[in-house]
Amino acid sequence: MQGNLNEIDIRSILQLIELGQRTGQLLVEAGFHKQDHLNLDETIRHRHSKNHRKQSWFVFFINGQIIYCQAGDSNLSRIDDYLRHYRVETGIDQKHNTSLATQNVPEYGYLWTLLERNIISPKIAHSIIQRLVQETLFDLLSLHQGSFIFRQGAALAPQLTSLEIAPLVARITKQVQEWKRLYPQIQSPEQLPVLVDTVELRSSLPEATVNKLQHWADGKTSLRQLARYLNRDLLTIAKAIYPYVVQGWLQLVDAATNHSQTLIPELGEENHRPRIVCIDDTTTICEAVESILKLHGYEAIALTQPLEALGLVFQLRPDLILCDIAMPELDGYEICSMLRHSTAFRLVPIIMLTGKDGFIDRVRARMVGATDYLTKPFDDSELLMLVEKYVNYKSFMGTPKK
Known part of the structure; x- marks a missing residue:
């Protein structure tokens, strides 16, 4: 057979x-x-x-x-x-x-x-x-x-x-x-839990619980390994950490991503350029955004896979997010809504990109927490004007490059 x-x-x-x-x-x-x-x-x-x-x-x-x-x-x-x-x-x-x-x-x-x-x-x-x-x-x-x-x-x-x-x-x-039902906050048994907000954890949870989370959420132990170590089934472990992931206190990263963290630029205290992430399944849009923003001194990172992007943005910690609305598997409304449920992204500007110029789309974007809206196709000046509106470039490193 x-x-x-x-x-x-x-x-x-x-x-x-x-x-x-x-x-x-x-x-x-x-x-x-x-x-x-x-x-x-x-x-x-x-x-x-x-x-x-x-x-x-x-x-x-x-x-x-x-x-x-x-x-x-x-x-x-x-x-x-x-x-x-x-x-x-x-x-x-x-x-x-x-x-x-x-x-x-x-x-x-x-x-x-x-x-x-x-x-x-x-x-x-x-x-x-x-x-x-x-x-x-x-x-x-x-x-x-x-x-x-x-x-x-x-x-x-x-x-x-x-x-x-x-x-x-x-x-x-x-x-x-x-x-x-835990998706997309929890996507794979091989994801690695990492603590990202210990201050909120300590103000909301008992000390013993925080200590346990600090012990296990080390960025090296997968959910599956954690289930084995504790002799529990995977679903029980996932349900236990799910509320902390939703709150943004705990982050889940892919093992491959975690092992290649050096590929992701680190933000130092000095010479910190504003980091802009563009999530769009259309490669040409991503390339155009990267080219425009890099030319004017921004650090631009394009992500074409929406499901992977959702996990990566927690590691990248961008200063502004550009997000397409119409994408397969996970649309921009869903991504925006999920990010807004995390304390790490409640104040980060999220600008929705779409090929439509409709009133309903604008209303939906606002309802899920979008900061603003940019209609495709757009030119260099439209993109830069909107980015500069929400990112105070001078507070980072001075006059942008021309």
């Missing part, structure tokens, strides 16, 4: 495996198209570098029940993340611990090595397996594009436990639906 997820969804695939009481393994890879050919053995043997590897998952079954789930990159740190909750130090060289499992499932071998050496109890191992299965199914049930192949065969051995599919799928499907 194999195919594409635009033809059959993960839930249906799991139901077929359960109804057929199948034994074997399922491989799912994200982002494949119809012309892509998925080969299980080649995928197991060959892994690309992290920047080029497609995300993948393995699910192992016996008689229509799940034995184990493994992330395709075979990253043994997942188990160590859970062991941190139990304060277990393994002292094992992870490269040489797969004697009890097939060579294709190093995680499972690692877990059994810990059991065999009495480093963890069967109860802890069972709990870790349950958590790993749940987090894998959460990813799979959130997936809409990709390819899969199920191959019948001998069961993964030795076997510690088996889990019924139907109740797991029902519970996690509900979690995925609730997770979507």
Whole structure:
């Protein structure tokens, strides 16, 4: 059994495996198209570098029940993340611990090595397996594009436990639906929480809560890692921090963005130029805005992906935002409204860009908190006049360049 997820969804695939009481393994890879050919053995043997590897998952079954789930990159740190909750130090060289499992499932071998050496109890191992299965199914049930192949065969051995599919799928499907309600404030399990307003936190929350947030929201620990460390499901963690994200006290950044922070210009106390961010899915508009503003001494940064832009502006901390209204996935009204709910952006000028010159659009823009409105197409002088109206350039560094 194999195919594409635009033809059959993960839930249906799991139901077929359960109804057929199948034994074997399922491989799912994200982002494949119809012309892509998925080969299980080649995928197991060959892994690309992290920047080029497609995300993948393995699910192992016996008689229509799940034995184990493994992330395709075979990253043994997942188990160590859970062991941190139990304060277990393994002292094992992870490269040489797969004697009890097939060579294709190093995680499972690692877990059994810990059991065999009495480093963890069967109860802890069972709990870790349950958590790993749940987090894998959460990813799979959130997936809409990709390819899969199920191959019948001998069961993964030795076997510690088996889990019924139907109740797991029902519970996690509900979690995925609730997770979507937290969007776009919370977008991915791999996002990193970072504290941005400790003053407001200390004035609004108990000291113990603030200390916990300071400990975990270090910009290095993802939501998923946090769920593992605390032995909680991902949705519980996301719901707990959601109010702080909405208030603007806590910020979520993408791991890739956080690891490449040097690419984002830092604002120093000296020679601080006004920073203008332009959010527009039309590349030509972004290039024009950047060119005009840079020529007159402003620091201009163009963002063409609205969903990514929403997270980046918290890191960029612009002095003014230019935002297109008509964009796919997330329009300018939604972006403006979300930013206004954050204390960090309540006073930042937000100018809406649109190709329409209608009264209703102006009213809607004002209702969501827009500062002003600029109709496309616009010329250099119109853009500069509006930017200078809301950014006091002289207070930054003196007379603008000509």
